[in-house]
Amino acid sequence: MNIWIVTTGSSDVQLKSDESWHDWYDRSSVKRNCENLPFKPIQILEDSDEPYRISPRVLGKVYEAQPEEVWQYLEFPLLRQFTTQLQGNKVTKVYLLVTDQTEKFNEEREDRRCPYWQDTCELQPILERYFKEQDEFRDVELIPIYLSPEKNKPGLDDWNHVLGIVRTAFSEEIKLEPDTVYVSHQAGTPAISSAVQFMSLARFGERVKFLVSNEYEKKPLDPIDSSEYLKGIKFEQAKALLSNHDYAGVELLVKDYLDFETQILLDAAIQWNFAKFDDFAKMVLQHPDGNLVEKVNDRTKKENWWWTAYEEGYLAVVRLDQKNTVEAMFHSFRAVEGLIREWAVWKYQPQIRDSNPNQPRTLYFHDENINMSTQLRYWFDRFFNKNHSNVGLFGEPLFELLKASLSPGRWHNNSDIKTVAKITKEERNSIFHQLRGLREPELFAAWDTDHAEDWEKRVLSCLIFISEQDPDFDLSRELPLKEVSLISHVHKELKNAIAPNNFP
Numbered sequence: 301m302n303i304w305i306v307t308t309g310s311s312d313v314q315l316k317s318d319e320s321w322h323d324w325y326d327r328s329s330v331k332r333n334c335e336n337l338p339f340k341p342i343q344i345l346e347d348s349d350e351p352y353r354i355s356p357r358v359l360g361k362v363y364e365a366q367p368e369e370v371w372q373y374l375e376f377p378l379l380r381q382f383t384t385q386l387q388g389n390k391v392t393k394v395y396l397l398v399t400d401q402t403e404k405f406n407e408e409r410e411d412r413r414c415p416y417w418q419d420t421c422e423l424q425p426i427l428e429r430y431f432k433e434q435d436e437f438r439d440v441e442l443i444p445i446y447l448s449p450e451k452n453k454p455g456l457d458d459w460n461h462v463l464g465i466v467r468t469a470f471s472e473e474i475k476l477e478p479d480t481v482y483v484s485h486q487a488g489t490p491a492i493s494s495a496v497q498f499m500s501l502a503r504f505g506e507r508v509k510f511l512v513s514n515e516y517e518k519k520p521l522d523p524i525d526s527s528e529y530l531k532g533i534k535f536e537q538a539k540a541l542l543s544n545h546d547y548a549g550v551e552l553l554v555k556d557y558l559d560f561e562t563q564i565l566l567d568a569a570i571q572w573n574f575a576k577f578d579d580f581a582k583m584v585l586q587h588p589d590g591n592l593v594e595k596v597n598d599r600t601k602k603e604n605w606w607w608t609a610y611e612e613g614y615l616a617v618v619r620l621d622q623k624n625t626v627e628a629m630f631h632s633f634r635a636v637e638g639l640i641r642e643w644a645v646w647k648y649q650p651q652i653r654d655s656n657p658n659q660p661r662t663l664y665f666h667d668e669n670i671n672m673s674t675q676l677r678y679w680f681d682r683f684f685n686k687n688h689s690n691v692g693l694f695g696e697p698l699f700e701l702l703k704a705s706l707s708p709g710r711w712h713n714n715s716d717i718k719t720v721a722k723i724t725k726e727e728r729n730s731i732f733h734q735l736r737g738l739r740e741p742e743l744f745a746a747w748d749t750d751h752a753e754d755w756e757k758r759v760l761s762c763l764i765f766i767s768e769q770d771p772d773f774d775l776s777r778e779l780p781l782k783e784v785s786l787i788s789h790v791h792k793e794l795k796n797a798i799a800p801n802n803f804p
Contacts, residue, residue, distance in 0.1 A: 302480040303393045304386065306379075307496055308420040308427070309487030313359060314351035314375045315341050321354075324362045324370060334358050337412040351375045355412070360422020367425075376430055381513045382484050383434050385523070391482065393441045394431065395474060397466075397496065398424055399488065400448045404455055415455055420488075421446065445473045447492065459491045466495040470503055478504075482523070484511040501530050531557055538798050545618045545791070547573050550798065561587060562797040565790050572787045575615060575631070577608040584790060592789060599786055605646045606767035607786075609639035613759050614785040620752060625738040626731075629746060632755070633728045636720055636762045640698050643766050647705065655690060664690035665701065679704040699725065702766065716761040719748045756781055 315321070318341040325331055325339065334357075341352035363370045398420045405416035424444055431437045447456060447465050454461040481504045485493045500508045508526035534553045541549040547569040558566065568583035584596045599607050616631035641663065645652055648665060655664045666689070667680055683697040684690075691697050699721045703711045711717065727746035731738060740752075749755040760780050782788050 301393075301476065301478045302389055302391045302482065303395060303474075303476060303478045304382075304391045304482040304484070305395045305397065305474075305496065305500060306382075307397045307485050307488040307492055308356075308399070308423060309489075310353050310356050310418060310420075312376065312378055312420070312487050313356065313423050313426055314353055314377060315359075316351055316373050316375050318352045320369070320373065321352075321362075324366055325358075327365060330361050330365050333361055334417075335410050337410070339412060339417075351377065355417040356420045357417050357422045360420075360424075360426065363426055364422070371426075371429070374426065378484070378487065378513055379427075379430060382482075382511050383431075383437060385511065386482060387436050389480070389482070391437070391440055393443060393476070393478075394437070396424070396427060396442060396444045397469070397488070397492070398444055398446055399456055399492075400446050401455060402448070403451045404449045404453070406451065415457070443473065445469045457489050457491050459494065462489070462491040463495045463498065466492065466499050470499050474503070479507065481508045482511055483508055484513075486512065497529065498533070501526055501533055506530060535798060539795075542791075542795060542798055544622060545569075545573065547794075550794075554798065558797075561589075562794065565794050565797070569787065569790055569794060572611065572615070572790070575612065577611045580611075581786070584786070589793070592793065595789055596786060605642050606639060606763070606769060609635045609642065609763050609767070610760075610781065610784050611787060612638060613756075613763055614781040614787060616759065617752075617756055617781050620740075620743070625740055625743045629728065629731060629738060629743050632747070632759050633720075633724060635759060636724075636766070637694075637698065639763055639766045640702050641693055644693055644698065644701055652693065656688060656692075663693045664688065665693055665697075666690045673704075675704040676701075696725070714761075714765050716758050717765050719758065720762055723748050760784075 321341055325334075331337075339355055339358045341354045343350045343352055363374075400419050400421040401416050402419075405414050408414045409416050428442055431440060431442055447462075447469060449455050449461065449465065456462055456465075481500060483496060483500045485496045485500075487493075488496075497510070504526075506526050508529075510524040510526065510529070512524060531554075534557070538550045538553045541547075541553065547566055551566050551570065555563070555566075564583060564587050568580045568587075571577075571583060572580040581596050581600045585593055587593060612631055612635035616628045616635060619625075619631055620628040644665070645663065648670070650669050651666050652663050653666070654660050654662060655666065656662055664685075665680070672680065679697075679700055680691060683692075683700070685692065691701075693701070702717075703721070724747050731742075731746065744750055744752070744755050747755050747758050749758055757780060
């Protein structure tokens with residue numbers, strides 16, 4: 301089943317001649333019903349073969365008064381081309397978009413420049429007769445759709461408002477799911493034309509074919525497949541999703557248009573968004589860009605046991621940008637606590653293993669093959685689990701292990717790590733044992749900060765403290781975690797690839 305959506309305007313119904321116009325217009329009550337305004341047909345080009353145009357509402361009223369006399373003078377330059385072009389395409393329904401701004405312009409009609417006179421609703425009987433006289437369209441169901449702005453709302457030349465009107469009209473009037481949707485959108489205001497294009501693509505996607513015509517050469521052009529229109533719209537939408545780090549949403553929109561290299565980056569970024577940083581890195585290593593691969597290889601080598609914590613920290617920043625404060629709290633604390641766990645595995649590898657079969661993912665510290673300092677022995681005895689002869693590496697014991705392993709001066713002179721161990725850890729436990737939301741001020745307060753910049757810098761400061769790294773991390777930057785994350789390089793490449801002008 302195929303349908304045709306037709307916009308209408310002053311170019312759809314024209315006059316072959318103006319010789320009888322004054323008699324028609326002055327006859328009966330037509331002129332009086334048109335506020336006695338001096339309407340007359342005009343030629344766009346002064347040429348004897350050029351048809352005449354007249355305000356559609358006026359033409360409709362003149363036709364209503366003397367239909368048979370007027371009919372023989374009517375010309376349908378666009379519709380005639382399109383109906384000829386669609387012969388054999390088995391169109392079963394024609395949706396005719398006509399305008400009616402009666403309510404909007406109730407008091408401004410004494411000016412013939414008023415948009416009210418350009419309304420096409422009065423042309424409906426003429427258009428219905430035209431379709432009935434075309435052999436292939438005689439049995440087609442003609443369904444008018446009225447575009448009627450309210451009195452105190454913008455008119456049909458307002459782009460934003462018209463989009464809403466057309467969206468509502470499509471939703472209420474077009475209930476079908478046809479095989480092909482032909483759309484002729486050249487008539488009507490630019491706002492209507494744009495809205496019809498957009499809503500047709502949004503509703504029917506690649507089933508749309510646009511009918512276009514060169515009116516002055518009197519010939520139709522080949523139908524424009526919707527794929528190029530749709531691709532452009534999808535990439536514009538994808539750009540917005542990309543700016544919000546919604547990589548899965550980007551893939552859903554533009555997967556069919558991506559080259560192999562871009563798909564690798566997008567798949568990797570999706571894994572990053574799931575906090576699967578090892579999988580993220582492995583996927584990026586498949587990319588042919590040698591510089592990008594070198595960055596990943598350099599960051600992820602075995603001695604850089606700390607690298608995933610920086611990705612986790614930046615993921616927290618992204619979640620805050622997305623206004624997801626609960627996950628921002630989760631990932632920021634997880635970055636610090638998780639890095640302490642990675643540090644413990646790196647520093648005490650012979651003593652740490654998953655020794656509880658009931659909790660195979662929990663690591664435990666065992667006092668085997670080690671000469672413990674006084675501080676470390678005190679820590680072990682304090683948190684010792686008599687049933688398992690070990691210490692579980694989570695929560696307070698994990699923080700205290702870091703503290704016991706460092707010189708007292710290093711720990712006590714760093715306000716950031718002390719804040720997390722004393723305040724953030726407790727706030728985290730309280731927040732994650734409640735079924736409620738989390739406001740931004742509460743997130744910042746849990747880290748003893750007042751705003752996002754200080755919160756981010758505190759997270760990064762803790763990561764640097766734990767990893768004992770001194771790379772070129774510039775804490776004065778506005779978004780320091782972005783600068784040190786691998787995803788920032790991938791995101792930059794994706795941003796360049798997703799730009800619509802890269803996909804002609």
